[in-house]
Amino acid sequence: METKIIHFMVHGRLERAEFGSECPAADVKDLFQAAAEAEPHHILKMYDTNGSLVNITPQLEANGEDSYYRLEAVASDLKRVGTPPELDDMEHRLHRLERKVIEDVGSVPEVLREMKTHVESFKEKLESLEHLSWMGLFKTDRDQRLADPKPPTQQPSVPDGREQVHRRFLHMSSLQVTEEVKEHLKTPLFDNWQWEEAEMLVLLQVMFADLDFLALLHIELDVLQNFLFEVYCHYNNVPFHNFRHCFCVTQMMYGLIWLTDLRSHFPPLDLLVMLTSALCHDLDHPGYSNVFQINAQTHLARRYNNVSPLENHHCTMAFGILSEPERNILKNLSGEQYRHIRAGMIRCILATDMARHNDILLRFRVTQPIFDFTNEEHREVLMKIMLKVSDISNEARPMAVAEPWLDCLLQEFFNQSDTEKLQGLPVTPFMDRDQVSKPSSQTNFIQFVLLPLFTELTKLFPCLEQHILVPVQRALDFYSDMERVTKQEKEQEELELL
The missing domain is CATH 1.10.287 (Helix Hairpins)
Structure with a gap:
């Protein structure tokens, strides 16, 4: 096995790394993570001599001391959280109630002792967790929207942090992405953890351009940029179903389109349906599942009569974004083309509801032996399957990329089951931290x-x-x-x- 030598600058010092082209990707990443003295949740960034980002993989091109790479470790936006003040307030109120009951009747009822035990146990669990988003658990105005989202009548104002992402996105959007990055973008080997939000928006723009959507479907560049940024703004800061997940699903869909040469079999409109459905498939996800929505009788469950409330909401949000001309990437299409894309996106996004999984898989299993790319019904079921595969494809990625996603998913699951216990709702078994490893x-x-x-x-x-x-x-x-x-x-x- 040929050994390659990589020279790189980190923390102001010139370092060198040696590894073979067949070295596992996880080992290569661990090597550079150690060199950068990075924490597990930091994002590693490698730049070439032109200042362009390159993928940290075993295929990294060898170089000399005079053409060294630049390595940086960027802190993620995951923060250590303390105990929410609402829980402390609940505990104090229980103590006051206990004193009052003792004064009045001389003893503490069993039900009050159980409530205290539950609150104390729950508080201990919260205090033992790190890097966990609790959006929606204790209801401020914004958190209530997360647990029980309602389609807004007007667009929310853009927070300062997101405006900074917007400025960086527009600034970088005119820069050239290296061919190496473009090629990795077409494979499941792509490491999403190396990229910041503005950079992911640039890569999404690359995907739309690379599939010729701008030319073939008359999409204006500034409208595409407005659309991508608005999609970014409508993903919530929850552990798993966030914008980075949206990017991963879209990148996997993009890769599958190239790997299967689907451009030779599908018309551009259907390819646009697939990529845009992947992009929008979890818009405004609150971090709580359909089961929670239905059991908690949330606004979404009532609005959609308990039928795929989240997926219906994602569709509503997508076409709400597209309703404004300045971000409507479909505005130059004919009415018939628009209706085709809208119907296709609704079908695909609704297919991501796992309650429909067996029916869709059975239909594809029957269709697959006689599959005909000219058959519209066959194409429709394949489009659903492709989005479903993209949506749950993390384990198809290298372990160093996939395993952090499992940690994020378990955080979100445990968040939900803890909330279910707190609110007296049925506990979703596979989300119970006391039952699941x-x-x-x-x-x-x-x-x-x-x-x-x-x-x-x-x-x-x-x-x-x-x-x-x-x-x-x-x-x-x-x-x-x-x-x-x-x-x-x-x-x-x-x-x-x-």
């Missing part, structure tokens, strides 16, 4: 959801096997081994206690 959360999901879905798609496109199916099988082995070791350690601990 990291490996157990993945083994069943990979075995019974990912593998059947990915297997059917690779039957139609054998070229995808090495790109998405093999990595998912590898992830199943990894988490199965982890689950087995965890179980053995637990059994050993129990034996030692006997």
